[in-house]
Amino acid sequence: MDEKRKHPRxxxxxxxxxxxxxxxxxxxxxxxxxxxxxxxxxxxxxxxxRFRLVMANDSSEVYECRVIWTKKNRLGLSFVT
Incomplete structure (x- = not known):
């Protein structure tokens, strides 16, 4: 499968x-x-x-997200700037 991401995860x-x-x-x-x-x-x-992703270990770290794909219980997200 070809990698389409600009940044590695x-x-x-x-x-x-x-x-x-x-x-x-x-x-x-x-x-x-x-x-x-x-x-x-x-x-x-x-x-x-669209939603906010809040880190449990650091609630000041918050990402605005958009769902890109869903596979069973896994969601792929894009951060909205």
Missing amino acids: TEVNEPAYVSSGGSVMHCTIVNISQEGAAIDIENPAFVPD
Whole structure:
């Protein structure tokens, strides 16, 4: 498969939260780069197209995200600048 990303992703296993409209859901970041990430989440059907990704270990680290793809319980995200 051809790599289409501009920046390589780093494999991680970091707890985080999907935050949107007062709702918060736990997730796990499985990889991350300057321009996006992939997360595992229990029920991706409840994740809106755009949301904030908040790092559990540092709540001041927040990313505005847009969902690019979904495969089972994994979401591919693009960071919105």
